[in-house]
Amino acid sequence: MSPLPRFHRLPAERREAILAVAREQFAAHGPETASYNKIIEAAGFSKTAAYQYFDGRDDLLAAVLEDVRERLLGVLGPWGPADGPDDFWARLRAGTGALGAHLAAHPDDLALAERAVRVSGGGPWTAWFDALVRDGRRLGVVRTTVDHSLLVAATEAVLRAADGWALEKLRAGDHEVEDEQVWALLAGLWGGEGP
Known part of the structure; x- marks a missing residue:
């Protein structure tokens, strides 16, 4: 699972903002219970728009976890x-x-x-x-x-x-x-x- 190609075409700042909001929500409410609807609302786009970037909640969670992993590896460095x-x-x-x-x-x-x-x-x-x-x-x-x-x-x-x-x-x-x-x-x- 990964974001749809259209997500990767968003400006980097917008992608980072979406992932930051989702990361905050998944961290606060748990990966299993965070609400997809609340996440996309907090990120400032409609449910219809959200489905242009992600197949659903699990897809968004996978993108957030990949981003966290990359952030941690970036801190650790090669x-x-x-x-x-x-x-x-x-x-x-x-x-x-x-x-x-x-x-x-x-x-x-x-x-x-x-x-x-x-x-x-x-x-x-x-x-x-x-x-x-x-x-x-x-x-x-x-x-x-x-x-x-x-x-x-x-x-x-x-x-x-x-x-x-x-x-x-x-x-x-x-x-x-x-x-x-x-x-x-x-x-x-x-x-x-x-x-």
């Missing part, structure tokens, strides 16, 4: 080669810190983050984890005695579990997540020393 083990850990900390700060500052993204990542089916996230593990192996931070794809999947699972844990803390208003536990888990998985 993983590029680190200069050494210290730089590797510093960049990993900085990226996850930036992501946490973004989620704390954007409650709509926070409310939809877990669903946006889950719905994406891994794709862009798995590519990010693959680049992370490859770079860690190159630097000697990540063991080479375990199959690469298994280690990518295990790293992704550990970091997704840590993300879920951190998201719950953020939702509860605790913006001081103790990430040392996460780094210790990764260091143990990767067979090396943490930061």
Whole structure:
């Protein structure tokens, strides 16, 4: 599911405004219960016009979740080669810190983050984890005695579990997540020393 081609022909500002209104509504009322009619009314267009851009509520939700995923990946940024083990850990900390700060500052993204990542089916996230593990192996931070794809999947699972844990803390208003536990888990998985 994705928006109809006509949606992509709208000016970027209008597309962003529609997605922002929908994101706010889905975050406030839940992806399962937010009203499509209230969303399109708040976005400032008629039901007839809405069906020129989306096949329906599920189509709009899919567009919102894709937008949230892209926003989160944009904050995290692509993983590029680190200069050494210290730089590797510093960049990993900085990226996850930036992501946490973004989620704390954007409650709509926070409310939809877990669903946006889950719905994406891994794709862009798995590519990010693959680049992370490859770079860690190159630097000697990540063991080479375990199959690469298994280690990518295990790293992704550990970091997704840590993300879920951190998201719950953020939702509860605790913006001081103790990430040392996460780094210790990764260091143990990767067979090396943490930061």
